[in-house]
Amino acid sequence: MGILDDDIVAVREGTDIVAVISEHVGLKRTGRRWVGLCPFHNEKSGSFSVNAEQKLYYCFGCGAKGDAISFVREVEHLDFVAAVEKLAGKAGITLRYSDEGQSEGRKRRTRLLAAVEKATEWYHQRLLASPDAAAARAYLRSRGLTGDDVRAYRIGWAPEGWDELARALRLPDDDFVAAGLGFINSRSRPTDAFRGRVLFPIFDVKGDPVGFGGRIMPGAEGAKYKNSVDSPIYNKSSLLYGLNFAKADIVRADEAIVCEGYTDVIGFAKAGVPRAVATCGTALTEEHFKLLRSFARRLVLAFDADAAGQNAAERVYAWEKKYDLDVAVASFPGGVDPAELAQSDPAALAVAIADAKPFLKFRLDRVLDGATLDTPEHRVRAAESAMAVVQEHPSEMVRDQYLLEVAARCRIDPQQLRGRRFEAPAVPGAKREAAPRRSGSDDEPPPYGEPSPQRRRRAVPRDSSATEALRLLIWNHDEIAPWLAEVLFPDPVTATAYRSVIATQSLADAIMMAEAEEPVSGELLQRLAVEEPTAEAADVLARLVDEAAGAAMAALRAEAQVAQDPLAIGNTIGWLNLRIMELREPLTRQVALDELLDWLIDDEPALPDDEPALLDEDSVLPDEDSSVRESVGE
Structure with missing residues (x-):
């Protein structure tokens, strides 16, 4: 089950890959390509290249490659379906799904996302402009938040009325309730879930608002914090506030900071450390760990420096081992929380993160x-x-x-202390260590320094006549294809790449076909697709045919060494030698090219019938091989 293949193709073809990548990378046009700094590794020279015609990208520095869908997946850390859906929304493409029930579920999810988006904007505008939000604006200023901060994070205000949001949006009751925006009261009237609270929209990793965290005004009655109820689009146990804003810096630094409060997250960003996230009214869960592990290898716990925060930190020890994470714990001077420290001493906040202790040390x-x-x-x-x-x-x-x-x-x-076992306190959720692997077992890793079987693969070919011909074939397919044949690509990598391009209708299909047979061939096609040809097609083709003819001639010479009739092979060698010499002369190149191509492509190549003998037996065999020459008879 999933998105129909035709719709995936429509998204690929309907997406402007330059526009998509330009949202994250500064691109500059160079000929028919666009180049810029790679977003997947640190570099100073622009090795990242985009082919707008083929809708592919390739980095010559780190080897990152793909199309618009894979780029969005990598940069925004989305799964395949989410990436396709995001691009489809931008391109105005309506997706269909292979399962009708799944399709209906997607439609419902889209409606609920739209409902929360409308609510987010309504609450946000109330905070910015409504007179009854004056106290909320003053509270946010006291927490060090400016108008720009409020707009960037789309912070809102839920007024005191019981049904002001419901009356403003007039959503169907089912969508209003399912989106977590409210409930139906005993008089069958929709009632708002949040009243008299500053609201922080909770965004999913794509950046869509899916719920809210509400903070009551100081001095007011009621629970200090209130979060949206779980819904089809909101699950507090697997969502992290601020991840949509912080994920790029998290990946860059290979480090995520986990806080307890929404204003802590904003404080970190304002202090120049924009890689903080916060849980949504719940303790840090294993799902949170799994999510963060897909972005970074190091987590810094920046819980408020009170007993509850420290006790919460200890619960993650088992997950640190399970998910192979480096977990550290930050301590803040004076017992203040990160938001307060960001306002009073931003530099001290950065130092606290830099000085975070390894989890075991903590x-x-x-x-x-x-x-x-x-x-x-x-x-x-x-x-x-x-x-x-x-x-x-x-x-x-x-x-x-x-x-x-x-x-x-x-x-x-x-x-x-050495050599003794000490009674360890039980760690909730911890698993027993796996038994050591037996030597020689199927899952035993190879010796250090030797690649695993899954990783053993051919090397990507260096530039050659064959790779240059493939580059020309990709960029000028109709003009070049009639002049090429598989016999001109002697190594398996370029031969697989050539077959894939010839056998398919699009480069994307060719790459998929090549990767299925020889992964390095697919990688080669990805790279060549963003390298604009610089050589003349005629020169490349002549070199390619020259090399193929030379290899054929070498094979014939070896065959002549053991043949019973070396003179017959010698005539063919002589013909080949003459054609190769003609191929290297401008005036005779085209005729020689045609004749050599016909000869090479022939399943059983032989000397043309009207071609005279060009060599005697002495020129067929090396002088030193007198024993073979004597056996011919004189």
Whole structure:
């Protein structure tokens, strides 16, 4: 089940890839290509190239390649369907799905997203212009937020009335409730979910608003925070506030900062650290970890420096091991939260993140900083508790480094701590370590430095006559195709690439076909598609035929060494030699090219019937091979 193939093709063909990529990369036109700095790796020279005609991109620095769909997937970290849907929306294409129920579900999701978008804009305009939002605007200013901040994050105000949003939007009751905007009261009237609150829209990773986090005004009655209820488009256990804004910097820095409050996220951005996200009224979950792992390898927990925040930090230890993440914990001076520190001392906020402790160090310090070390008994008890935490780390070398720290702080001989097991407190959700793999088992990795079987592949060919011919074929297919044949592409990579281009109707299909047979061939086509040809077609074709004819002549010479009738082969070699010499002369090139192509393409090439013998037996065989020459008879 999924989007119909025809619609995916329509999205690819209907998308302006230059416009899509230009939203993220500054592109400059160079001939028929567009070039710029690659968004997938750090560089100073523009190695990122876009072919607007073929609708493909390729980076000569890191090898990133693809079409508009793959670009959106990589840059915005969307799955395939989400990327196609986003591009379809921009291109005005209505998508169809292979399953009718799925199609109806998508239509409903689209309606609910539209409903939340309307609500977001209505709440936002109320905050900006409504007299009853004056106190809310003053509160936000007191938190260090400017008008630009309010507009950038589309912060809103939910007025005190019971049904002001419902009356303003006049949505169908089912959509109003399903979108989490309100409920139907006992008198069967739609009633707003949020009243008298500053609202922070929660965006999904694509940037669509899907719900709200509401903060009551200081001094007002009621719960301090209120979040949208879970809905078909909003799940607080797998969403993170600010991820749509922060994901680019998270990927660039390979680090994500996790906060507790929405204003903390905004504070980090204002302080020049725009890679913070926050949970939506829930503790950090395993789904959050899985989501963040797709963006970065390092997480910094920047919870408020109170007991609840620190206790929440400890729960992630098992997930750190499970998802192979480096987790650190930041501490903030004076016990202030990140939003307050961003307002009072932005530089200190950046320093706190830079100085974040590794997760194990944070846990160890919590144990030892709270321990009494005034007697031998207390020091031993503290060391045992600390070592129970240390021994959970999977690296023996890391464990030993922390063992030395525990020994020093507790004034115990390190040898007393080595080789012992300490009772570790249970970690909620932790899994048992997998049993060691047996030597020689199927899933055993190859020796260090040797690629795994899945990664063993041919190298991408360097520039050659064959790759230049493929480049010309991609850029000028109709003019070049009649002059090429598979026999001109002797290596498997270029031969596969050539067959794929000839056998398909579009370059995208050719790339898919090539990758299925030889992945490097698909990569080669991706690269050549963004390299505008610089050589003359006639010169390239002549070199290609010259090389193929030379290889054929070398094979014939080897065959003549063992043939019973070397003179017959010698005539063919002589004919080939003459044609090759003619191929290298401008006046005779075209005739020689035609004759050599016909000869090379023939399934059983032989000397033309009317061609005279050109060589005697002495010119067929090397002089030193007298034994073979004597066997011919003189």
